[in-house]
Amino acid sequence: MNQATATATELPPPRVHQGAIGWMRASLFSSPLNTLLTLLVAWLLLMVIPAMVEWLFIRADFSATTAQECRASGGACWAFIVEKHRLILFGVYPYDEQWRPLLATIILIAIIVCSCMRRFWKPWLGLLWIAALTLVGILMWGGVFGLTHVENDRWGGLPLTLILATFGIAAAFPFGLLLALGRRSHMPAVKAVCVIYIELIRGVPLISLLFMSSVMLPLFLPEGFSIDKLLRAQIALIMFAAAYIAETVRGGLQAIPAGQYEGADSLGLSYWQQMRKIILPQALKVVIPPLVGIFISLFKDTSLVVIIGIFDLTQAAKTAVADAAWRGFSAEAYLFIAFIYFIFCFSISRYSQSLERHLQTGHQR
């Protein structure tokens, strides 16, 4: 033994760098089948990419003033987006007042971005949120400070999508946490209520929830009493997302070893202290990836509110496409809103990855 350790010299690890040709040989042409697949994919890319680039950029028209002019170019008609961008972004909000939803959107995005940064994780962040949301409300509704009043059935486009998603996530997350804890409760009544709620909501599609909230709910409410349509859609979204969040968080809770509860118990921490300080921080960290998946789908699911006649980003794009003077540019319109959705969803995803790295404390098994 001693002799072996005395003579053992430190050897460098084997070289892994192999250069571009070595890499290609190893990963693209390692067998006849791989060579064939590589050639096939290369041929496909060669067919698709130049045509796409040509349509998207080279032959695209950015400045045409009429549809005919635009069509003649044979490429994408981005002039259509230039013409219709305000309708798509802000819906049927009064044209002259559209600086208000624009400002509201900027405020919303700013407060969300701030909340993502650790240096803003202070007690006053809550106050900042209240201030920001009040401001957004004043801008969107108006009726004070000389702003004309705008009914919320004229809201539309991006700000509406952002409002639905922000409030949806902000309310569904704590609600889902409580449901998850409730489902693991030792109190039979609490547990039963949570299980029934989660299973019922998860058992129906979001569309049917939205329909129920818009068509059936008014039937049950007393005469003359009505809840705003937008609010009903918002509640349906929250209820739906909360059930999924609850199950995801429950998965995280189950991943926490019993020893953590015992350690916390032995210090005399109360149930809520344990949850807040020990269990939830660890459980939520485990479920960041699926949780963010739910947030992203909630963001995209807001587009389903079109079916009850709310004018979100997707509905606004559909309306823009329907304009008789600019018929036939649906590809451009949908690409445009897809791009907007993508930017938001991709940002959420990237942020969650950085958060995961940040919360890593070297105990991952």
Place this chain on the structure above:
Amino acid sequence: MSEAIIRLENVNKWYGQFHVLRNINLNVAPSERIVICGPSGSGKSTMIRCINRLEEHQQGNIIVDGVELTNDLKQIEAIRRDVGMVFQHFNLFPHLTVLENLTLGPVWVLKKSKAEAEATAMKYLERVRIPDQALKYPGQLSGGQQQRVAIARSLCMSPKIMLFDEPTSALDPEMVKEVLDVMVRLAEESGMTMLCVTHEMGFARKVADRVIFMDKGEIIEENTPDAFFDNPQNERTKLFLSQILH
């Protein structure tokens, strides 16, 4: 024995049909140091886990520091404040730094200020000889260091009683001694009441006032360490000792 700090009277417990604790009677005097040993599955861990209600007993009485253990959550929390516990697998909180692990209980349960809790924490980290690790996460420490942090975490609550549930059996052999040294010092310097489930017989001889041998849920034999090891009375004790002492 009215002055006993822990009293177990006719305690019985079942896991389903399995009778895990049978008629346990035990009195522990303040500052007494007890080592509990016995074969695997003999109920020794279950017994000390009943003392701070990590396990619930079904019959009999357990009275800790004058308070009887019932289903009353407030009483359970009160007893847990006075009873520290060190686990086989440390049970440190991996998302918190060592210092945060140590200050969590004092700040949230004992309502101490953060500065005061940190000062106490550093004092105990010095005592377990790892003050330089205060800002690391538990995952970055060795098993022996983690267990010493766990001991310090319990001490930060200034408990009257310390329970040790096989504190060295999950450690690599070369780390057992550093943890035992800390425990020996604790026993010698603090006069703390200690109940320790362990098979470290050297430790038992050195610090224990009394050794308790359990088998199949019963206390079979109890005696001073010297008498227990040199002159065991019961056949099962003899068999057990012959197996662990080789």
